Amino acid sequence: MKDKITVITGTVGVDAHVIGTKIVSRILGEQGFNVVALGAQTPPEEFIKVAQETDADAIFMSSLYGMAELDLQGFKEKCIEAGLNDVLLYIGGILGVMKHDWKEDEEKFKRLGFDRVYPPEADVMAAIEDLKQDLRAKGKL
């Protein structure tokens, strides 16, 4: 069991939408997590670098501008190359472009290696419950 669980947050790529990730960061902090908030327009490689530096347990990534699938090609593979096999990858926001079936997004992002994928306006507290469950399964909580 770790003393404190570290979660990295941020909006990936050149996505400027910052409000959601700020709310996510605030709630995670209030729930006792050590939050490393990278803010908006964070390149995928920056998530990986900071996860290594901080020995992070999870990444809570946001994307709203519809380009996440392009931004995140090969992301899981890069995480593995960087030795981050054990870091939980969660993503939320508005993952697709225009009107689309969210279930398809969920499948796409799971194929890209994300452990959990959330629909628009997801309940952050429910995601934190998922995180606790996943951390318990890894013996970290």
Ligand code: B12
């Ligand atoms: C405000 C806004 C902007 C502002 C952003 C200001 C800022 N600094 O953040 C400005 C004006 C800059 C902007 C720009 C653009 N925008 Co805009 N924007 C919005 C708007 C109106 C609200 C977004 C928002 O802040 N929501 C409130 C927050 C609290 O919600 P949220 O981010 O979804 O986060 C919540 C949950 O989703 C969840 N959550 C979020 N992330 C995560 C992660 C995890 C792991 C979990 C568990 C949960 C979670 O928790 C949060 C709290 O409840 C939306 C429309 C909408 N209704 O969403 C369009 C919208 C996102 N924008 C859109 C677009 C197209 C753009 C532009 C490309 C427009 C343009 N042509 O220039 C640019 C993109 C620029 C860029 N480089 O990113 C589109 C995206 C379309 C798509 N995906 O198909 C939207 C949906 C509007 C639309 N209907 O077309 N935008």
